[in-house]
């Protein structure tokens with residue numbers, strides 16, 4: 001599905017709107033005015049060399065990182081702050097932050113499954129304790145989610161008993177169990193042995209088909225080329241180039257061209 | 265367990281069955297240990313100074329048994345109080361609120377920094393030092409007041425003294441356990457929309473328990489013996505006091521010390537069994553062997569086998585007091 005089709009849809013409002021975002025860690029200026037619009041149901045791939053600020057940008061979207069300047073809107077709602085009548089801002093409290101996050105699923109490079117829970121318990125955890133779903137119902141739904149990622153037969157395994165690829169698929173199922181409208185992936189296949197990458201990418205393709213808005217930081221050019229509606233290339237804290245997936249084969253800037261040569 | 269090394273009923277035509285390598289080391293060691301143990305046992309049983317008939321006579325003495333009851337109660341109440349306080353103190357230490365952090369720091373500084381024996385003396389003297397306690401506005405009106413003696417009996421003073429002191433040590437153990445849990449765990453939970461308190465309760469503490477339980481077992485066993493210090497309060501019903509009282513009456517200290525030792529060992533054995541069950545419970549998912557990921561998983565917090573801590577002086581004091589009493 002192309003960008004043009006999407007914006008012609010009923011869509012109208014973007015799923016994610018990032019406006020001139022800055023991030024400084026102390027005196028280290030990591031993001032220097034990044035803007036990005038993600039339309040509902042599209043897949044955005046973020047590419048860039050190590051240290052360019054990709055993870056920082058992604059983590060800001062669900063407030064694992066605060067921003068130093070700029071604005072982020074999720075489905076039109078300002079992230080992290082509440083606008084006050086007098087034009088000022090107030091920080092959101094714990095409960096409000098949690099509510100904003102529950103609309104967004106996130107998948108990490110190092111999986112971060114809960115090691116003291118089995119696969120199915122990992123998937124059930126948030127629906128039961130955040131969503132208030134009854135345990136029996138949540139277990140049934142969790143088994144369905146595990147089935148979707150092809151792991152129904154591993155439901156009662158602990159994470160340590162699963163391969164990396166299986167762990168990452170459980171992590172995806174765990175995020176999907178909260179029925180998020182947006183999924184963030186931070187290098188989901190970078191910690192995997194090459195032969196396990198394919199199974200995770202296959203699951204991600206399927207998620208994309210289901211119309212969930214996806215933002216994916218990745219080094220998998222094949223995946224980006226095939227699945228992404230929008231490709232963003234970042235370097236040294238700024239967006240250097242962005243466009244459709246065709247820019248991977250026809251980079252417009254020298255820096256992106258050089259980067260592509262180094263990874264392909 | 266879905267996966268195991270055992271037979272599993274699988275039909276493997278060329279299943280390997282090999283006998284283990286025979287090593288003489290274990291046999292030699294076993295013989296040496298058995299001989300030494302027999303020598304010690306022979307010495308102890310035949311040595312008239314140990315006076316086993318007296319040991320046997322007083323092993324199930326009424327006062328001794330009630331002393332065990334009190335020792336167990338003091339241990340349990342003090343440890344429960346200490347655990348609850350320790351978790352609160354550890355959370356306060358990690359809080360964003362500087363006042364809470366300061367209070368926690370001060371509590372730990374004070375109760376770790378002064379001898380438990382002295383603290384127990386003060387708890388015992390509280391009714392003398394502060395005869396009445398009142399609720400009200402400082403330097404203003406009083407709403408309610410009570411005699412300290414009615415509020416804090418010798419038993420309460422003993423539990424408070426032991427529990428508050430222990431809480432300071434335990435809270436550092438709890439804090440170390442919490443800090444050992446990978447931050448990725450909290451982040452993953454937060455990303456799922458879990459709130460801070462829920463993350464602590466469901467995700468962080470259960471994993472921290474693996475690290476907290478072994479040294480807490482140590483502390484509990486230490487507490488069992490530290491209870492003998494409560495004669496500082498003075499509280500005079502627990503096991504060590506009971507056996508000492510009998511020893512002083514019949515002029516036979518050695519057999520009565522043996523009686524106390526036997527019972528402390530019995531209780532310690534039970535506590536160690538409880539500890540290993542707890543370790544098994546909180547080790548779920550961690551005992552499972554990783555496979556197929558070639559070490560690329562997030563690191564699991566390491567298992568500690570109990571930290572040494574500066575309780576040596578506590579124990580020494582306990583023995584000295586026991587002998588002198």
Ligand SMILES: Nc1ncnc2c1ncn2[C@@H]1O[C@H](COP(=O)(O)OP(=O)(O)OP(=O)(O)O)[C@@H](O)[C@H]1O
Nearest residue numbers: 025028030048049050051052053054055056057187
């Ligand atoms: N918590 C932090 N404190 C200080 N500096 C940080 C912190 N997190 C990230 N940085 C710095 O910010 C910069 C951008 O980091 P970021 O993790 O966003 O890069 P990245 O593009 O995701 O790189 P990679 O491809 O290696 O994951 C780096 O220079 C990093 O050292």
Ligand SMILES: [Mg+2]
Nearest residue numbers: 054055056187
């Ligand atoms: Mg990164």
